[in-house]
Amino acid sequence: MNGNQSNGHDLENGDPDDPDDPDDPFDDDAHYVNGNGAGHGIADDSKPIEADEVYDTMAQLIAAGVVESVSTTMLQSPQDLKASVEQECTKEFPNGVRGAKVTSEFDMMVKSQLKAIGAERASTKRKLQESALYEPSNIKRRKLANWGMSNGFAGDSGGSILRDEPNTVVRLNFDKCLVELRNQKLIEHAEDFVGETTAQVFAALLASLCRKVYRCQHNQYTIMTEEEEETYFTGVRVTTEDIFDHLCPSVDLSAGIGTASEEDIDVRFAEKIRKYPPQVQGARLNGTLDEGDEILGSDDEDYDRTGDRPKGPYANGHGHRQGSITQNGTKLGGDYSGEGQPSRAEQIYQMRQHLLILAEAKQQFVRHCGQNEWTVDFGPLIQQIRYVELDTMIEDNFGRHGLRLTRILREKGKLDDKTLPAMALMRKPDVHVKMAEMEMAGFLEVQEVPRDNNRAANRTMFFWFFDEARTLKRVLDNAYKSMVRCLERLEVERYKKRNVFSVTDRKDVRGQEEEKLRGDVYNEYLEYLDIEKKLLSQVSRLDDLVSVFQDF
Amino acid sequence: MPGGDDPSLIVNDQPQETYPKFYKPPVAPLLTPLEERAVACFVKFRRAYHSAPLYTHRHINSEFLSAQDPVLPRHGRSQINARYGVKNRATIDPFFSVPMYSHRFVDDTRTLPKLRDTRPWVKDLFPEELWATLDGMDAGGPKGGFQTEESAGRAAKRKLGDDDDNDENDPYGDGYDDEDIFGWGRSQRRRENETEEERKARIEGAGKDADNEDGDAGDVDDDEEEDMELEDDVYDSAEDEEGGDYNAEAYFDNGDDDDFGDDDGVGERYVPFSLHLNELAANFEHADQDITHIR
Structure with missing residues (x-):
């Protein structure tokens, strides 16, 4: 790993990063994304990371948007940036910006410049995304090649692109991280209310949807890239096929759905297309009326006709399963694993059923927004x-x-x-x-x-x-207050055990406390670790709460 | 029974109806495996972070110590700030500043982040007035952070060979270079009283100076040097009066470094603090030259 890569780690925060330091907090970030984060923090794995692996992982992260490349404009506050762009643009109008026509021209100019800045920021990401590795078709192929390993990817085009630009400076993209965290929260929520398999389908939907979602909250200063702007006004939507491509192949889709006969289902209702988000207070209406669109509310009669059950051998084989699956998704005694892999069409059909459950649920996790198209209304859901x-x-x-x-x-x-x-x-x-x-x-x-x-x-x-707004604010206040109390308590505990720490902080003891410390001191040390664990987990729970109330 | 006939004494001999209400604190559920992992990762990360070169705090908060301990003095924020990172005879603890064998195993606390040689900085992302600071060339003074040709040249020179910079030999961490103590810290203190306008004016003025070395700011530097010399005189005279009488540090200077440590190398590795200070005091003119050299 050369210095250029390491200097890119987290410059904005000015975090220290010594490439030679074995304890370096940033060196191992490649680990976590590799999916072997399990137990990583506890057990030191001695396997050195290959430079190629680092590049490839970084490429993957950048393409996913979790890590972004930094340019100088990103260190300015959005307001400042806009002001400076405006200042520059004023020079183009020596006669001053007066009158409706000139003003609109000026606005256009500012907007296009800001857009150019946004595009410039995303250029590395774009390049990596375009590289064959991250195209959806390749994701599919990858999946087929090594069944369900989201981590195992072949080829090195992404890494080689990065290697050609060794001076790329990168940092974490917190907006995108929040989007991912929000997804996790939503999936948990769906799992609580609907069921495990359905939640996994929901996860696949969110994964494919959120490739186009860049941040949780917008404000007027947010600088959007072109594609982002596009999706911002029309809303993001994904097709059924897309979702299926993101679905982990190991999910047993036949679990968790009931099997009612065709006559019992009102297809018109079940497959009803809702073009517009529900009108909840605070929700954003992001549907626009295009030409040929019907007026709001008149699309009651519209339903998706594509959801027919495929006519295949498996379609007939459903009969004997009836009753083996209870309505809320616990599979009772269906052992038909010997049947082999169901066909793709059959799987998609089953996945559609899960999506329909999600759309029908009281919480309205998913909105069926077009023929074979799905979307999520994040605002009301959150x-x-x-x-x-x-x-x-x-x-x-x-x-x-x-x-x-x-x-x-x-x-x-x-x-x-x-x-x-x-x-x-x-x-x-x-x-x-x-x-x-x-x-x-x-x-x-x-x-x-x-x-x-x-x-x-x-x-x-x-x-x-x-008073909802006030209550939410108060809850937030309380959460922060209790977080501070936890941390202060931690400080008190540290103080109480300061004699222990004077020993454990020694260079020769650290890392091998168990062998070096006397029994009673070691026990005290363990006691502290236990307390610390409890307090920190409490802080992290509160932190989750804060993010629900504030960040998502 | 005395006072038993007092009519105002009402004895409530009825038993209470229920056991009095008591506070039952809610107990948090146990950690899930995921949370446990998250905490473990966080703790590991924090430890690594604390030992990284840019981290400056003590691991146990000293303010907190003084707030808890009835014996330790309590300080206000301004006092803490004034004492922060200052190492002189008034602030050292004579019982622990003497180099000891066990100091080998104690992490040095950084009073200033170690910027130089820790990582390659992308200077474009920093304002120009911090460039010299990033190189560890911040000499203090109005234009301390600006990279001048002279200081850049010196940076290169120092990188090539300057044994003093080797932190392993310096038990008190970095920031114990002579310029760092006597130049940087002081100018920081000087700036504390400065208003926002003054600061702006200073930075702008410094920006001009960065182009031509012999600008007006040279006067400022001279002022500062004079200040410094004045203060040095104060220290020197103080030393003459008191230091001669009982000098705890000199006690160890005379003597046997070899006592602690089973091999002779120990004394060599740890430059005794007091000796260092005395040397400084003796070679003050030398130090001044050094400072002017940087500018």
């Missing part, structure tokens, strides 16, 4: 996950009754003091106690509306309401 987290929190703190009350309020908006008990089917004093409790904790708010001039309590209406 909002749901936020609600789920919030509900869990309320239930843990205030019990089921508290949760019931807040959900009613969330549904109905502001509610009178008197109607609430009736609606919640609870006794009035119980309700009052609960509401007061939740108000103290900041989850609910109360509004007073006097009915006449003397402000007596009995002539005043009290409206309870659930």
Whole structure:
């Protein structure tokens, strides 16, 4: 590994990176993506990394967008960049930017320059993506060659491209990392609500979809590449075939789907195409009306006719399976592994069923947005996950009754003091106690509306309401606060065990504590490690919560 | 029973209905294997990160130590900042600054990140006023970070052969070069009182100076040198008054480095701190020349 590669690691953060340092935190990042991250942190593997391997892995990472190449413009804040581009463009208009026509020309110019900057940033990535290795058709071939190893890839074109440009500076692309983390969260969510196999299909869908998703949240200063802009306005969509190509071949697609006879299924409903995202508050309407598109709401009659069951030998072989698969996806006793691999068409058919389950679910994980086309409405979905987290929190703190009350309020908006008990089917004093409790904790708010001039309590209406934005903010605050407390606690524990650390920090002891330390000291050290593990895991859980509420 | 007839004394002999409420803290679920792995990776990463050359903090936070310990003095943030990284007779701990055998096994704490020779820097990504700093050539002063031809030349020279830079021989980490202590640290302190406008003006002025060496800023340098000499005088005189009487460091200077360490090499490897300081004091003019040379 030469110096040029290493200097690219993380310049922006100015992280230290000594290529000769065996403890180098950055040297082994190639490991994790290689998929052998399991146990890597615990057991040192002594196998040296080949330079070629590093290049290839880096190429793969860059093509996936997790790592990006750095140019000088990226170190400027987006605002500054835009300002400087505007300044440059003003020079082109010596008469000043006045009037509608000139202004629009000016805007066009700024926009195109920004776009050029964006394209320049993505050039390395583009090149790597274009190299044959990462084309979808090759992914397929690769898959066939070594069954399901997402890691094993043949050929070295990606690596050789990088090797030709040894001075490429790279850094982590946090936007893309967030997208991947969000995918993981969504997959977990789907697994909780639907089932394991369906979640794996969902994972494949997200994997193919998110090749075109670059960041979770946009703001006005985000500089988008051309392709990104395209997908930003039309929404991203993938075809069934695409999803199938990303699906891990080891997934048994026949698990987790019921087998109802054709007559029992209302094809028009099941295959209904929803062109537009659901209208949830805060969701973005990213469908645009193209020529020939029907007006919103009139596409009820549109359904996908491509989802017919393939007419093959396996289509008839389904009969005996009926009943062996329960509705919620646990396979009872179907042992038909001897049948061999089902045909591709059959597999795609089964995968479509999973996708339809996802689309039909209450959570609407997937939207069937066109003939054989699928998309995910991230905004509403994430909002749901936020609600789920919030509900869990309320239930843990205030019990089921508290949760019931807040959900009613969330549904109905502001509610009178008197109607609430009736609606919640609870006794009035119980309700009052609960509401007061939740108000103290900041989850609910109360509004007073006097009915006449003397402000007596009995002539005043009290409206309870659930202020979502404020609650989310408070939850976020609390999460950060508890994170800080965990870390402070860790510091206290370190302080308590400082005598131990004065020994374990010695150069000759470090790494071989077990042999070198006296028994009681070693036990104390282990105690600390245990505490540290607990505290750090708590911090990481809180961190996940924060990312749900803030970053996704 | 005295006072038993007091009517105001009401004895509640009824038993309480239930056991009083008690706080039952929720217990976090055990770690999943994934979390366990994540924590292990994080800890490993953190350890590696802490031993990387750009990391400057102590592993146990010293502020925290002083906040917990009733004996250690408590310092405000400004005091901590003022004392940060300063190594002089006032700040060293006489009990531990004497080189000892066990120091071999203790990591040196960095007070400044080690920028030079750690990795190749892509200078285009840094502002120009930091280039010399990246090369470890930041001489302090108004234009300290700017790379001039002279300092660039010196950088090359130092790289070729300057044994003092070899950190293995220097038990107190880098930043213990003479310029580093007496030039850099001081100029930092000088800059603390500077307002934002002044800072801007300084950087702009320095930008001009980078082109022609003999600009106005030369005066500033002279000022600084004068300052330095003044302060040096103060130190020197202080040393004359007190140091002659009882000098804990000199005690070890006279003597037997060979005592600790089973081989003779130990004394050689660790340049005794006090001796170093004395040498500095003795060769102060020399050090000044050195500093001017850099500029």
